[in-house]
Amino acid sequence: MNKEEIKHFIAKRAARELEDGDVVNLGIGLPTLIPHYVGQDVKITLQSENGFIGLCACDEKVKEDGIYYIVDPSGNPAGVEHDGMFFDSSFSFTIIRGGHVDKTILGSMQVAENGDIANWIIPGKAVHGMGGAMDLVVGAKKVIVTMEHTQKGMPKILKRCTYPLTAKGVVDMIITEMGVMEITPEGIVLKEYNPQYTIEEIMAATEAHLIISDDLKVME
Amino acid sequence: MKNTIFLAIFLYTFANMSKKEIITAEEAGALIKDGMTIMVGGFMTCGTAKSIVNAVKAHDLTVICNDAGFENEGCGRLLARGQVKRLIASHVGLNKQCGELVNAGKMELKLQPQGTLVEQIRAAGAGLGGVLTPTGVGTIVADSTWPTTMEGKQIIEVDGKEYLLEKPLKGDVAIIKGYVADESGNIRYKGTLRNFNPLMATACKMVIAEVEKIVPTGEIGPDFVETPHIFIDYLVLNPMDEK
Numbered sequence: 107m108n109k110e111e112i113k114h115f116i117a118k119r120a121a122r123e124l125e126d127g128d129v130v131n132l133g134i135g136l137p138t139l140i141p142h143y144v145g146q147d148v149k150i151t152l153q154s155e156n157g158f159i160g161l162c163a164c165d166e167k168v169k170e171d172g173i174y175y176i177v178d179p180s181g182n183p184a185g186v187e188h189d190g191m192f193f194d195s196s197f198s199f200t201i202i203r204g205g206h207v208d209k210t211i212l213g214s215m216q217v218a219e220n221g222d223i224a225n226w227i228i229p230g231k232a233v234h235g236m237g238g239a240m241d242l243v244v245g246a247k248k249v250i251v252t253m254e255h256t257q258k259g260m261p262k263i264l265k266r267c268t269y270p271l272t273a274k275g276v277v278d279m280i281i282t283e284m285g286v287m288e289i290t291p292e293g294i295v296l297k298e299y300n301p302q303y304t305i306e307e308i309m310a311a312t313e314a315h316l317i318i319s320d321d322l323k324v325m326e
Numbered sequence: 327m328k329n330t331i332f333l334a335i336f337l338y339t340f341a342n343m344s345k346k347e348i349i350t351a352e353e354a355g356a357l358i359k360d361g362m363t364i365m366v367g368g369f370m371t372c373g374t375a376k377s378i379v380n381a382v383k384a385h386d387l388t389v390i391c392n393d394a395g396f397e398n399e400g401c402g403r404l405l406a407r408g409q410v411k412r413l414i415a416s417h418v419g420l421n422k423q424c425g426e427l428v429n430a431g432k433m434e435l436k437l438q439p440q441g442t443l444v445e446q447i448r449a450a451g452a453g454l455g456g457v458l459t460p461t462g463v464g465t466i467v468a469d470s471t472w473p474t475t476m477e478g479k480q481i482i483e484v485d486g487k488e489y490l491l492e493k494p495l496k497g498d499v500a501i502i503k504g505y506v507a508d509e510s511g512n513i514r515y516k517g518t519l520r521n522f523n524p525l526m527a528t529a530c531k532m533v534i535a536e537v538e539k540i541v542p543t544g545e546i547g548p549d550f551v552e553t554p555h556i557f558i559d560y561l562v563l564n565p566m567d568e569k
Contacts, residue, residue, distance in 0.1 A: 155440065156369040157518050174372065175505075175517030181370030181396075181420065186517075194520045195369075195392070196448050199441030203461060227466075233428070233435070233474060234419030235393070241441035241461045274464035 107302070112283045115300075116252050118143045119325060120211055120281050123250055124150050131155065131202065131242055133212030134180050136252050140211060151187075153207055155179050155238040157198045160190020179238070202238065203245040210246035212239065213253050214277075216267040219314035221277040221289045223251065224269035236272065243273045255282035261313040263287070263294065284308045285325055293317050298325040345543075346511030348561045354501075354534045355381025357560070362498040363388040365447065365530055367523035370420060371400035373515075375503040375536030377564040379403055382501075388412040390447070390495055392440060392522055394421035408432065414476070414495070416440035437474045439467060442492050444525055450494035451528025458482055458489035500530035504553065507537040508546050511555035520552075527557045536562045 107115060113136050121143035124130060131153045132138055144150060152161035156179050164176070164183040178184040186192070201207060214225035223243055226236040243249050256262060263280060280287040285308055286298040295317045299308060301324055309316050355378060358364055362384060368374025369392050380403055389410050394417075395402035402421045404410050410427075412434040418424040427433040438446070445457045463481065466472040468490055470479045480491040502523040505516035513535055515523065527533050535558050 154518075156372070157521050175519060177370060177372040177518050179369075181372065184518075192515075192517055192520055194524045195440065195444040195522050196525055198521075199444060203441050203459065232419070232422075232425045233437070235415060235417035235437045236439050236467070237393075237417035238440040240439040240465065240467065244461045245441075271465045273461075 107283060112254060113139060115283055116281055119286065120250060120252050121145075123211075123279070123281075124148060124209065126150075128208040129153055129159070129201075129206060131207050131210045131246065133210070133239070133242075135213050137211045137213065151189075153198075153201055154184070155198050155202060155242070157195060158186055158190055158192045159201070160187035161185075162187050199238070199241055203241050205245055205247060207242070207246040209248045209250060210242045211250045211252055212242070214251045214262070214272075215257070216262055216264055216269055217251050217253075217277050217280055218264050218267045219289070219294050220266075221275040222267045223249070223272045223277050224267040226272050227270050229270065240272055243276045248278050249276050250279045250281065251277055252281045255284040255308075256311050261311055264313045265315075284311060287316070290317075295319050296322065298323045300325045345509045346507070346555060346558055346561050348540065348563060351377035351381045351536070351562050351564065354378045354536075354560060354562050355383060357532065357534065358382045358384045358387070358499055360384045361386045363390065363496070365389075365497040365500040365522070365526040366391040366401050367500070367502045367521060367526050368392065368395070368400055369518065369521040371395045373503050373519035373521050373523055374400040375501050375534075375562070375564070376400060376403075378501045378534060378536050378562055382409065385409050386411045388414070390414045390443075390497060390526075392416055392443065394418040394424040397421050397423050405433070412436065414438060414443070416443050435474055436476045437467075438476060438492075442467075442490075443495075444522060446492050446495040447522065447525045447529045449492075450496040451525060454494060456491050456493045458484060459492055460487065460489055462490050463488045495529065497526070497530035498532065500526040500533045502527050502533060502535045502553075504535050504537045506539040506541060506546060507535060507558070507561050508541050508543045508555075510543045511535070511558035511561060512543070512546050512551040513537065513553040513558065514546050514550055515552055524553050527553045532559050533557050534560045534562060536564050538563075538565055
């Protein structure tokens with residue numbers, strides 16, 4: 107698979123984690139592809155940390171007008187569902203930090219076997235800031251990381267994160283092009299694997315110890 | 327007769343209802359003086375009162391804003407003109423110039439999680455001594471020796487769980503953007519223009535609001551006003567959203 111195919115493969119699998127009625131916050135990049143793969147019978151509500159629920163694609167007519175009263179968290183024009191609502195940033199983070207988001211799906215640079223996540227700063231590189239990421243991973247009921255399994259051949263799923271953390275012990279699930287992993291008190295359990303790779307290859311690409319599930323399934 | 331008295335009282339009240347002073351963006355910009363702490367609403371410049379920000383001439387400013395805007399746009403305009411001494415924000419990645427200024431030692435940057443930043447502003451406006459948040463515990467956000475971390479961070483344990491004490495953030499002037507104001511200064515927002523604006527309006531000594539429309543008092547209506555006139559000092563009319 108090329109980079110683009112990998113992204114869509116991961117997004118398609120991540121979409122199956124979403125259940126009817128879920129309130130979901132999606133990170134930038136790969137996670138924004140996920141709504142395309144959510145089934146017709148599954149209605150989710152997207153939360154946008156800049157201040158609304160009911161995030162959807164921008165109405166073409168609004169785009170033509172050239173004045174955008176609705177933007178997504180990246181600052182791009184967006185739309186709102188008929189059952190949506192706008193609110194201020196305090197209320198937005200009441201929803202996020204207060205545990206009212208069912209699932210947040212976001213990318214990461216590193217994840218550790220104890221659920222630590224590092225996805226906002228690389229020492230010595232340009233500082234971007236954490237934005238809403240720290241609140242999201244602390245507050246959401248379930249934190250799902252979608253990312254490529256390795257970075258330039260180097261493992262991203264580690265025994266301990268080496269970059270400054272976004273939060274400690276918050277990640278519940280990791281979905282990569284190689285497999286689906288759950289973080290448990292015993293460590294990282296490989297639940298599904300992509301048959302394009304052998305179990306040995308997946309273990310070699312992972313620094314953290316992988317516990318192979320008794321009920322290991324093929325990733326689709 | 328009774329009706330006439332009521333009408334008289336109504337007209338008297340109406341005539342005496344104070345109208346908020348409407349000033350130009352330039353006059354608003356001149357209210358900001360060297361060394362002040364200002365709050366600027368907006369999220370990636372959506373909901374930033376750009377006509378006022380562009381007119382600010384003062385230097386050595388401490389700016390509190392969600393982000394650094396874009397290069398030379400929104401708060402980025404103040405950065406580009408070297409007017410900012412210290413920026414407190416949650417995300418600056420979409421303005422390359424911000425990192426350059428920090429690396430060159432020309433500006434100090436403090437990064438706070440977005441949900442923390444807005445609660446610090448709310449705490450100031452609500453007269454609270456700060457907020458306790460689980461966000462940032464166990465990260466460099468809790469470590470004040472880190473250059474981008476705010477000073478004096480403390481961990482406080484409540485019922486066995488650790489929280490960060492985040493102190494209130496106050497300002498001298500808030501530059502906010504609404505969609506419509508009535509002549510008394512009551513404000514209503516639109517879409518994602520809200521973000522930090524309603525909170526900042528409560529946390530500063532002076533509040534200047536840029537709006538796209540000004541309508542007669544009562545036309546927004548008490549059920550729909552979002553920021554009441556008691557918080558607003560001046561209105562600036564900017565019918566077209568200036569870039």
